[in-house]
Amino acid sequence: MAVAAGATGWRAVLVASAGGVFLAALAVGAFVRDRPANVEDRPAGADSGTDHDSLREVLAGARRVLSDVDTWLMGVLLFLVIGLNFTVVGLWGVPYIVNLYDVPVSTAATTVLAANVGFALGSPLFGAVSDRTGRRTEVILGSCVVFLLAYGVIFLTVTPPLVVVSAALFVGMGVTGGASVAYTVAKERHAADSGAATGTINGMAYFGAAVFPAVMGAALDAYWTGAVVDGARAYTAQGYRVAFGVVAAGGVVAVLCAAALHVRVRRRERAAATASAPSDD
Template structure:
């Protein structure tokens, strides 16, 4: 193992650590939804807005982040992002009101929004292209430790020490990881000095972004990400635990266990599907199969059918594996655009899912509130099966959009096929 390889692995490991925290913040509201509803006395729509602020700012930041990592490099923005996320997490943990919590959650989303694209840029610059999907899958596997922590561990910890203490600790950890990124991450493989960083040229950057957006081959991957990731972020990020408690009658801990299985299946699936895709040198068959299974599974949750807890847990694990299919969309978008625009192309694809998550979480809550019959449970609103079906129909429609778009994704055979004429290949 060469020194250069060791350095690249260490770099990726540090950023992956920050990515774990990003995933934790993304899905944490699901584990403490009941606590937040009681603490701030919110409606379902208001709770959806609180959870979705992360996704709003994350969405807005995807293209700027892609531009920044392609011009300034990931090192600086990782440190700045960590400082902002630290401030947001501390503010959220100490928030006396819903309005202050909204500001804190927004800052958290702003701070962690740079991590994923910076990580993809490091993989693209420091590692062989043929391993891109595999390494992305490994990082997703590691990152998903954060989502697993947002399930049962967060639920139990919040009950033991309070949810506020958890977010104060997360803020301190965020700052520590930012410092580690500053120490170990390097932007350029050739070791050029910071004085030789590429300068920000607005005309060139906007031209590059326009090139990615005008490329018709970019959009099927983006829409697949939008539908599948949007459904995942919206439901797993907030509504899954309350759904299982109120519709299926599970305890909070059992419901959180379902969520952890979804996250665990997603983590394993990202690694397994990325590796499978790289080995068979095909993207599209894997993407089509998984996204269509994911869409079909929503028929089960729409039915509200009673089932043994073991079966519902197995279905959540399967849903996690199927959800992981959308992780291939980053490679699909990158491989149909110029290599120098890898940050922009992956960020454009990534933006769709976060935009959908931002819109679907409050929309789900709004539809739920329309069907609320006035019931209360543990100081928070209780919703009947028909109200839940209305919200789930919104999520299912998003999943179907993603499954349909996957059929139009261009097969790249795991290599860059950009031709330079405005098309993927």
């Protein structure tokens, strides 16, 4: 998109993007159905099919989901991992590279593109690992640890070689797929309310994508040099250290949430195994 914008201007790129989204919306409206036409074809546990009962069932499910500590642990870690990743990759990554490495926007955008490649590869990879091993919370915890380490490198060094930045963004965004195994954990935890469970933690995740641009922007604005480069404010290296410090601090909290989730899930599994074990009597 950066290359296209350089060649044709932002207006043409945004109009083309809007047209693509509009066509996708028309396709959804034309082909996607809310529920099977026949009652007998609906999956077990589906709602009654009437608007009044559906709303009541959804609200009851939401209450059950929100009363579970696991929901909040998963929601907070996704709020941090997804919110911070999208803020860096979607907003501040390119200005950071242009500003501190003195390279063209196209070069910076190509470097940041590695993050989205990681995101595309990470989701199916970590999903497959989780399914084959059955180690869901371990995948989530490990992903949060790697997220912290990847962005910690940039926080500590600020301007490592550009290839290191690209690798850190690739890894940091790639492990979002591992953290997203939380959607599966939420669905399995609340099988009867799977829609409410996944919708709730998904809402928390993308709320992070709305909050952190403002948080990181406020942190950076304190270090504005007064210059504007390619339409974006230029900040000092210390400003970017502070910004990536916000990401690293979020990574620490995400690791703590993932560790607490892992302990709680394992504790329940041990209790269930003990309860189902045959008695010596």
